[in-house]
Amino acid sequence: MKTVDPELLAEIFGLYTQNLPQEAHCLAAAWKAAHDECLPTRKKLTETLHRLAGSAATFGHTAVAEPAAAAERLLQAGASLHEARELVEKTLAAIASAAPS
Amino acid sequence: MALRVLCADDDEHICLLVSTLLRRLLDAEVQTAHSAPEIFASLENGPCPDLLLLDVMMPGQDGYGVCRTLRADQRFAKLPIVFLTATSEAAADQAYAAGATAIISKPFGLRDFVPRIQVILKDSATGGRS
Numbered sequence: 001m002k003t004v005d006p007e008l009l010a011e012i013f014g015l016y017t018q019n020l021p022q023e024a025h026c027l028a029a030a031w032k033a034a035h036d037e038c039l040p041t042r043k044k045l046t047e048t049l050h051r052l053a054g055s056a057a058t059f060g061h062t063a064v065a066e067p068a069a070a071a072e073r074l075l076q077a078g079a080s081l082h083e084a085r086e087l088v089e090k091t092l093a094a095i096a097s098a099a100p101s
Numbered sequence: 102m103a104l105r106v107l108c109a110d111d112d113e114h115i116c117l118l119v120s121t122l123l124r125r126l127l128d129a130e131v132q133t134a135h136s137a138p139e140i141f142a143s144l145e146n147g148p149c150p151d152l153l154l155l156d157v158m159m160p161g162q163d164g165y166g167v168c169r170t171l172r173a174d175q176r177f178a179k180l181p182i183v184f185l186t187a188t189s190e191a192a193a194d195q196a197y198a199a200g201a202t203a204i205i206s207k208p209f210g211l212r213d214f215v216p217r218i219q220v221i222l223k224d225s226a227t228g229g230r231s
Contacts, residue, residue, distance in 0.1 A: 004125045009211065012121060016114045047158045054187035055112045057208035065208070069187065 016059040020099035023052055024092055031088050034081055046075045052091070063094040104129040105148060109140045110156040110185060119154060119185070126215045137162035149176065152222060157186040157196070165199040172200035181225040183218070185209070
């Protein structure tokens with residue numbers, strides 16, 4: 001079977017890592033917007049966490065993916081934003097640690 | 102003839118990774134879409150793909166809705182549709198109820214991804230479910 005050039009894969013993973021600050025920006029914006037307590041903004045926050053959990057895990061950033069997935073599960077289960085705050089903050093902190101400075 | 106794949110995910114990095122794997126390992130022709138309207142436009146305007154990889158959560162209509170719409174259309178009733186999602190058991194049930202052929206959970210392993218796709222396509226061609 002053919003193989004994928006490891007350098008090419010490293011480049012794709014690197015692109016994802018380089019984009020992490022943008023992901024942090026999206027999550028912070030969705031978090032802030034969700035505080036208007038409207039269903040669409042809460043849904044947007046949940047979707048943002050879901051996307052981040054899936055992609056970060058795929059690209060090896062488990063420290064980002066795990067709190068994002070836990071926050072998504074909490075919100076899907078009907079928890080308040082207050083209850084999800086710690087996990088969202090943990091996600092943002094993990095992104096800050098993983099992202100290039 | 103090359104395998105034609107439509108990869109639909111609102112995360113462009115996932116699309117890039119999947120496209121790269123399928124192009125390099127299967128010589129596939131891969132189109133990408135990032136929302137339901139882009140999926141429908143691609144299907145209407147291009148040749149029918151051999152496989153649709155579909156994310157659940159996308160802006161606007163979600164993957165379940167897209168899948169139901171396609172299954173109701175005779176042209177796409179038998180199109181293999183594989184959900185790519187960070188899924189729960191309930192989400193998997195919902196995907197199969199919408200007409201999914203198979204589900205690949207995120208995160209997916211780079212080594213397992215293409216062999217899994219090959220098994221799904223083989224099973225689909227023989228009428229099985231993966």
